[in-house]
Amino acid sequence: MSVDADRLLALFRRHLPLRAGSTELAFASGRDMPVWRNEGGFPIVAVRLTMFDPVDGVIPLDIREQEVCLGDDREHAPERWLAYVEGHLRAMPAILAHFGDGAALLPYDLFAYGAVLADAELQRPEDFAAALSDPARLAVMDEAARAAEWRERLEPLGLAEHVAAVRAMARPSIRLHLSRSHEVDDDARSEAEATSYPGQTRLGGAPDLPPDLPWPEVDGVPLTFVAQFDLAELAGRAAARELPAHGLLSFFYAPIPPDGARAHPVRVLHFTDLDALVRRPVPADVEPLAAYDIDAADELQYPCVDSYFFYESLLPEERILAVHRRRQQGKGGELIPFDRLEGFIAESDELRDYERPFHRLLGHPASIQGDPYLDVEIDTRPQGWDGWVDGTPEALELRRRALRWRLLLQIDAQEDDGLLLNQDGGFFYFWIPADALAVHDWSQARGALQCH
Template sequence: MSVDPDRLLEVLLRYFPLRAGSLELGLVSSYEKQVWRNDRGYLLVAVRLTMFESADATASIDVREQEVCLGDDREHPPERWLAYVEGLLRAMPTIVAQLGDVAGLMPWDLFAYGAVLADAGLQTADDFAAALNDPARIEAMNEAAREEEWRERLEPLGLAEHAAAVRAMARPSLRLHLSRSEDEVDEDEEDDEDDGDEDEVEVDEDEIDEVDGDDGDDGDDGGEEADDDGDDGGEEAGDDACPVGQTRLGGDPDLPPDLPWPEVGGVRLTFVAQFDLAELAGHEAARELPAQGLLSFFYGTFPPGGERGDPVRVLHFTDLDALARRPTPAGVERLKAHEIELADERQYPAVESYFFYEALLPEARILEVHRRRAQRLGGELVPWGELEWFIAEANELDDPARPMHRLLGHPSSIQGDPYLDVEVDTLPQGYDGWEDGTPEALAIRRRALGWRLLLQIDATERDGLLLNQDGGFFYFWIPADALAAHDWTQARGSLQCH
């Protein structure tokens, strides 16, 4: 037997319109029939979902209409199936509350709880209402539905059995949007024509939690360095107006007065950016960073002494009151000052970093396919076209277009896998002798997965070249265990460019 559509309509009209938090459910009045069967015999309902700013609001902000399929009622006795629908409607406030963020909801999402019909102990509307008013049970069904959705999405990749591992690859990040006022640009041009000496600033010594191995014993103290260098960069008006310790890119850094200018191998580095960690603390990505202090980034474009990798230093200053604006020494590149606006993102490893996905499969299969690639015989473990589509659909990017300045998350790529590049840079021989399809190459690829992106700076900005590079990306990296320990001395730099 099957349910009479008119009986289902009677149940719906008994509860509609139904207010649940900031949502209201009703029937679409413009349809000739609000309940009917499709050509497969399934019951459909024309549902109208009205969204409000809050639970108390009366003015709607959005309306979504959808033909909702309630499944095959013929699998259950009509009275029990109608009892399920009634219990579902009575439990709707709990369901909405359990879903949390309702911004992206469609009407169908609120009726996706037919799994509860598998419990033979539920027979009456009261039974179903009690079961569906249980937040733990609702969450379990929501999670099962998410898992099934992911299995379906990953089936074309051959990764359906690894849905949980693939989902764990997603990393939160902070997209950095840069801005400079026209006044700052004009005053920059004036400052470039004039040399100026900076007054020496004296501040009491305070605690510094810093990075990268250079203890600065061979350098002068901060005040003497500024005088001896005869800084001719000058501070921008924007730098003067910017409070010490504020998040920004470029300009002059905020440093303890007694700290020598950061360098590696005797080469002074360029100040890239600094981040007020207290400002970042409310963002999901920043949970891996200290909650307080200033995190500052310096880089050099050419390794000293022929070493592999690009020199960087990452410094963590725990006391903002102990910092002072430091003029950039003469002869050191000074990036133009930019304010930074933060936006949350969530990303999966890019197609170029396909080994993240391949690594979930058996090692013997990986080696065989990699050998075939090395011999130019073709073959792929994970279909790259399908993988590219999956990543594009799964990523939650604030803006997919360049420039792509990013704190944490996964890197963008110009060519090749950035993770593999930074791992190979740790090897004395680099890529010399690289032979894909060997256990040694596979081991290197696996180690590469242990790197974490700290900061990615795009060489280009909307008004032209930002870094002294050929339009690529500069990356600050750190091993995952060092990030967890906040050991910034392990930071490394790498570059991808055209």
């Protein structure tokens, strides 16, 4: 039995508009009947959420209107369901406070707590109001709703039973945006570089090093300075939790591997005393990269579609081997539909800018072709790709070992004003094993390149 619409409208009119802090909930504008039933018989309310300037409390900064479905009242006794709505409205100030500043808040979010109706002990408006004013209970319902949403999203991938593991794949990243002034001549640019402070975050140019430290090299090959990061500036970002909180983290690489080597030598150096650093001129036999300033932005990423084994690894080993054998035999086969996986990744990444160039610190790598994680793992084998037979237990073990690598830094050879690195428009990666990153053992860093 459904609730009378007039009673529901009267209930909302008793409570709306309501104000909590700098946020107001009211009926949507221009509606003769702000409460009605849709074609499916569900009760709908049209509401407006207004965020005011927190200082003066008068100037509206954002207004969002939405038609909100209140659920199926026919599943509950009318009086109890009305008590739920009454309690929900009484608890609205606590619900608004639960969402904080409401930067991404929509009216629908405020009414997404119908799960309390499953608690038979809640009968009166004050019962529901108390339950919906409890931050711990709201947090539990939020997490349950997120888990249900994720199960639904992962069902087409065959991963509905692995919600927690898939969500754990998301890694925070620091996207790096480069800027370089072309309005000044070389003398002015040199003067600007000379007045910058030691340990300043930047890419290219001349590095800041201890005066008594020999220029970084590997096996007698002097390396090219790539970038340096003032870690104290990054310390508040989610991705930087894996880095030291202070000091300078500097990256050097060899643009061309030595004869007979597949990997590009790299060095990652951590200097703890910025006051002891001095600007070091680049040796004559090293071609420097152009100097850029760096602006940082936060991202949250999932492994790209070329790194599909992150997702496949959650499935039973025999299923993985069987499909990989079919692929090796040219018979195709997918454990996880690639097109749906690509859609899932694009939908799940947060704050991510998909426009090149892709310069980033930590997170997951972008790919030119193939899985960057597998590439760096193969580079650790003396024989490289020789003897690689996809679909074998040995190949499967290599793929599993590849998941241990963590991206430290990715530099895109492509930049707005041409090639940044002397590669063919690809990506250069600085890698480190997860256990080495955990203890900040930079000596285990490795370099790898993907290019066209």
